[in-house]
Amino acid sequence: xxxxxxxxxxxxxxxxxxxxxxxxxxxxxxxxxxxxxxxxxxxxxxxxxxxxxxxxxxxxxxxxxxxxxxxxxxxxxxxxxxxxxxxxxxxxxxxxxxxxxxxxxxxxxxxxxxxxxxxxxxxxxxxxxxxxxxxxxxxxxxxxxxxxxxxxxxxxxxxxxxxxxxxxxxxxxxxxxxxxxxxxxxxxxxxxxxxxxxxxxxxxxxxxxxxxxxxxxxxxxxxxxxxxxxxxxxxxxxxxxxxxxxxxxxxxxxxxxxxxxxxxxxxxxxxxxxxx
Numbered sequence: 696x697x698x699x700x701x702x703x704x705x706x707x708x709x710x711x712x713x714x715x716x717x718x719x720x721x722x723x724x725x726x727x728x729x730x731x732x733x734x735x736x737x738x739x740x741x742x743x744x745x746x747x748x749x750x751x752x753x754x755x756x757x758x759x760x761x762x763x764x765x766x767x768x769x770x771x772x773x774x775x776x777x778x779x780x781x782x783x784x785x786x787x788x789x790x791x792x793x794x795x796x797x798x799x800x801x802x803x804x805x806x807x808x809x810x811x812x813x814x815x816x817x818x819x820x821x822x823x824x825x826x827x828x829x830x831x832x833x834x835x836x837x838x839x840x841x842x843x844x845x846x847x848x849x850x851x852x853x854x855x856x857x858x859x860x861x862x863x864x865x866x867x868x869x870x871x872x873x874x875x876x877x878x879x880x881x882x883x884x885x886x887x888x889x890x891x892x893x894x895x896x897x898x899x900x901x902x903x904x905x906x907x908x909x910x911x912x913x914x915x916x917x918x919x920x921x922x923x924x925x926x927x928x929x930x931x932x933x934x935x936x937x938x939x940x941x942x943x944x945x946x947x948x949x950x951x952x953x954x955x956x957x958x959x960x961x962x963x964x965x966x967x968x969x970x971x
Contacts, residue, residue, distance in 0.1 A: 752934045757941065760934040769923075774942065776918040777908060780836070781946075784843020785904050789897070792848045796855030801885070813852060821845040822910050829914070839911035839919075846907035847900035854896025858889030887964075894958045898951055905947045 734754050740746045741753035748756070764770040795813065798805035821842065832838055862885060870880045912921025920939045927935030 749931065749933055752937060757934050757937050761938050761941075764935075764938070770942075773918055773920050773923045777912065777920045778946075780839045780911070780919065781843055781904055781908050784840045784907070785847050785900065787840065788844030788847035788904075789851050789900060791844070792851035792896075792900075793855055793893075796852040797859065799852075800856045800859030800889075801881075810856070813849075817849050817853070821849075822907065825910065825914065834915040838914060839908065839916070842907040842911040843904045846903035850899035850903060851893070851896040854892040854899070855889065858892025858896075859885060861892065862888035890962060891958075894954065894962070898954055901950045901954065902947060905943055905950075909943060 737746075737751075738754050741748065741751065741756075746753075761770065795805075795809050799809040799813075800806070824845070825838075825842070828838055828841055832841055866884050866888070867880060870884045875883065908919075909921050912919035913925050916922035916925075920942050924936050924939035927933075927939070
């Protein structure tokens with residue numbers, strides 16, 4: 696006689712759940728298939744002459760160049776300077792956007808005074824402001840950090856604002872009815888409700904920050920990955936240019952993965968739709 700689901704023991708339920716979760720874990724290796732295939736195809740095309748070395752060198756040649764620059768310390772110097780600029784710009788732009796987005800999202804006066812000029816400014820491509828920024832802050836480190844801060848500001852601001860405004864007002868009213876004060880409502884209702892949107896804004900801000908840094912480091916820079924690429928272009932060192940692009944891509948990927956891990960740890964209560 697077959698056992699009905701209602702008569703299953705807890706051990707059997709756990710076993711079935713584990714068996715259902717195992718395919719998802721074992722199939723995650725498929726995510727690396729397409730990148731590996733792309734790199735192998737690139738290597739094969741370069742080795743067979745389909746891609747000219749002066750146009751796009753083989754991945755193995757790019758890795759050899761990266762190893763050489765790492766051994767003599769050149770890559771580390773430029774990498775540290777790029778990370779410093781990106782970190783400073785993200786901190787300035789992110790904190791300012793978080794404060795203004797919170798003020799505009801929570802206060803009607805803040806919404807009336809802060810949001811309209813920000814909505815107007817977001818229509819301007821921040822990378823198109825380089826000539827004006829050069830006049831304002833010069834061509835030194837301030838220009839690079841300002842570009843990164845501008846790139847990070849708008850994603851964080853708009854997602855903070857939207858995250859606060861999308862919170863169900865009935866939850867806030869219920870918290871007020873339970874006797875929670877403004878600070879407690881902000882901590883227990885507003886902050887958890889806005890965190891998913893805030894993390895999305897941070898992920899978009901990191902991507903915009905690296906893009907802004909690429910442009911900023913090509914304007915009168917003496918160090919940085921962007922400067923390394925520009926210097927290599929002058930001497931037709933395509934392998935160094937491609938290496939710089941790969942470094943930027945890896946930095947963006949690593950920062951995005953770190954943010955995803957932080958998001959999963961902080962939003963353990965949130966269960967989203969899983970791909971099947």
